[in-house]
């Protein structure tokens with residue numbers, strides 16, 4: 001029978017959930033040993049209590065009542081953000097915007113928007129946790145490092161977009177999905193299943209068809225050197241992004257609260273903005289911006305600033321959604337959702353810019369939707385099976401303590 005008082009137990013439980021890796025290991029089994037060895041009286045007490053407490057604390061647990069609304073919200077952010085950021089970036093370049101630094105800077109400069117998901121839950125009394133509680137130095141420096149990596153990725157994306165046709169960069173970027181599958185199987189031991197392999201293959205084929213169909217869209221006057229730069233930058237961006245996703249998943253394994261994910265995201269976006277701002281300052285980006293607003297942009301000054309502002313907001317939604325998806329599901333699911341949107345973005349081009357749609361584009365879109373839907377359906381079935389399994393298993397409660405990853409999603 002437990003002798004620990006409920007308040008001590010709750011505090012220790014909270015401490016464990018907040019930093020499960022304090023014993024210096026990252027292995028789930030050693031965490032069980034850690035709990036059972038260092039808190040001998042706690043385990044049996046928790047058998048009766050931890051299920052509800054864990055679900056209330058661990059927002060990435062699929063049994064948490066806030067899990068599904070958060071997942072839907074993040075996917076909507078990713079979908080709307082990615083689609084509109086891509087259309088707006090195209091709008092910027094179509095109407096004679098040309099600065100690569102401006103296009104890099106707008107991808108992260110919307111970081112103050114992250115203060116909403118950080119402070120709103122406290123103001124609305126959804127949580128008692130004060131923002132940045134338990135945010136250690138290690139997590140801070142990790143976030144800065146990953147933020148600089150993301151800033152560099154944003155720069156590479158901008159160079160790619162500036163030199164390559166949209167279809168070519170979509171094809172090259174879709175290679176990030178294969179890299180994500182490989183890197184996440186190495187970094188977070190992602191299982192390669194029929195469902196995720198099928199999805200990766202279908203979405204990759206979908207992008208290849210799309211790119212082959214629109215290879216004639218190569219801009220006139222593009223030199224071989226520029227094409228090579230655009231090509232290398234886009235491949236580099238795909239590689240960096242496919243490293244970024246599993247690295248984030250690895251870090252999120254020690255985070256159980258969505259608010260903290262947004263706090264990390266804030267630090268990362270600030271680091272990426274510092275990088276972009278230094279680049280802007282050194283390469284006359286700010287004066288380019290002013291010149292573009294006054295003379296370069298063919299839709300006038302007001303529309304220029306509105307375009308910049310909406311691009312800033314939509315990129316932020318896109319990154320917020322990506323981070324949320326990786327936290328709530330896995331890096332592979334986040335990667336699949338982002339990359340599937342590359343093909344869907346083409347449909348956005350058809351709807352908004354009246355880009356021509358032929359048989360190839362239609363087949364590509366169907367393949368992409370098919371791959372994506374079969375994956376989501378597979379995830380849904382798996383989640384349902386897990387739920388039934390959990391209900392049937394009465395001995396599962398003691399291991400519910402361990403932050404459970406949806407590693408096969």
Ligand SMILES: Nc1nc2[nH]cnc2c(=O)[nH]1
Nearest residue numbers: 153157237238241338339
């Ligand atoms: N490389 C890369 N950068 C991104 N930034 C936002 N989405 C993406 C993506 O899918 N790939």
